[in-house]
Amino acid sequence: MATRATAAPAVDERLLRANPVRKLLVRPEMGALVGAIAVWLYFAIVAGNRGFLTAFGTSTYLEVSAQLGILATTVALLMIGGEFDLSIGSTLGATGMIAAILSTTYNWNLWAAMIVALVFALVVGALNGLVVVMTNLPSFITTLATLFIIRGATIGFTRRITGLTQVGGIADVPGFSVANKLFGSRIPVGSGTYPVSILWWIGITVLATWLLLRTPFGNWIFGVGGSIQAARNVGVPTNTVKIALYMMTAFSAWLVAMIQLVLTTGTDVLRGSNQELYAIIAVVIGGTLLTGGYGSAIGAALGSLIYGMVRQGIFFAGYDSDWFQVVVGAMLLIAVLINEFVRQRAAGARR
Template sequence: MTARVDERIAPVGPVRRLLIRPELGAVVGLVAVFTFFAVQSPVFRSADGIANWLDPAATLGIMAVAVALLMIGGEFDLSAGVLTGTSGLILVTLATRFGFDVWTAMLVGLVVALAVGFANGVVVTRTKLPSFIVTLGTFLMLQGVNLGVTKAVTGTVQVSGLRRADGYEGAAAVFAGTIDVGGTSFRVAILWWILVTAVATWVLVRSRPGNWIFAVGGDEQAARAVGVPATRTKIALFMTTAFAAWLVGSILALRYTSVQANIGIGQEFIYIIAAVIGGCLLTGGYGSAVGAAIGAVIFGMADKGIVFLGWDADWFTFFLGAMLLLATLANRLVRRYAEEVRH
């Protein structure tokens, strides 16, 4: 079989094989956006500039990768953005008002975040309601809790003073520090982002649960019929997103040492957009973690690049919309190719 060449393979060829890679659109976008800004701004292409735009890409990227896995599994999580706020608020509140050391406070934040993710997953899989609605409910509830509890505890809409808490130095070094590479300091969050992307990619393409994620997003009934534990897979995906939200929330809280009660609101759509730019289909069953990470880089570049060029930052959302539209069109072509039935 191996030695035999099928005459029908030729027209499919390497070009088409490349075209059906989910990351293709994102890579093209990455090159285009980098070229656009790098040509006009020497700062943008300098090492300092790169460290500068990789930072927002990292925190967004951690979330985008987790959200991409969830979307490949056929679900959305609108509560992911607010949950970063919740995790950060728990950390800072417990460490500054209740005498917890930073590590224990982070652990409590992790438990709460995972519980929220678990609840999302259980409600979605039990009720069969669209996750869009279920997590919209979670989103609004968490938004209320974040504000309500913060006001009740502090009398203001923010908690601060994390720097004075026990264990801050150690935790900050691990989650919010910087690393010196050739005289340029890069945020350690970039390492976390690379780690998350690598692990997610491995799980997706080289593990059994990865196969199940594609399957439950592609056709849940068919997946169940061949024995895929669909419910467990989906709940695990919601919990993964919650874990990412905790990680990002903790990174940001340790970095700024204070958290606003309304942080993270509106970010949930940015995560979804980055995942879609990275090749995830809104209908599930297709996408890639690397693609979502690249989608996040495009965001980071545009976010900082616009500032480097001295433009009004308002143009950022215009750019966002245009990228989303282009990416969705590209994805539709991919899907059409993948699903067309030849007779």
């Protein structure tokens, strides 16, 4: 106690010691930012003269990043809230198929079909959330179950209704031209054009970051993921938070499904497979902890950017694309190790 008594008046001197550089370095997305710069530099060197640096090259990797990034941003919020959602890949496939079948087989206006698909996604999200909060089972398992149920049902219903596993011809249905402007157009910037999905990606990242850092709801997300019991004790509506987070991941699955539906003017029953895993990888590379309570939406965006650059960079560099998964796996491992170190610094180490 004697040491405290002497330390107390010296508070100003102690305040000065808080190092702004150190504070920046412990931010969750710092590792991903450094990683993104390193990956870009690497491919700029090995594939710079093969088109990686052109406007076309940039737009191809940004498009890949954008589609994953829209998923990863909401997955990041959910994971900060301490849960997983493995069902988004299937939800992506199902919502795309619902909109496609309603608009082609049943001649609905594309917008009406899209809205029905959105309602379906939100219901799936709410159900995922309800199961988690009511059973207290690990969401890794419960959403693994929904992953299979939704994928299987998508294949089953599609085959029963259309007799096929693919549906095309979306470009001919009423409402397509506006949907194409919103989800599928390209915007000219400088010498090239860029897909509009990049704007959706940026928009959702900004919105998620604002939600997370600047609203009470964002504080609740951290609280629920950090210690659900403590959050509940101080009056945070923990169940509402979790259900809302699952509805957000389902929403982003729907959005990506609509973008892909319009871009390819069709869909197939397996669309979105493995996207839930890539989204988790992007989130973890972005510095979010698997255990919840810590992370960032900007980090998830940077993780998605790295994913897109590696995927397209390998193509531009002329490497065998078989090696892509090896690289992604290795990056995931490195990211997890760095995150663990950061977490220990933040939560355990007395400094």
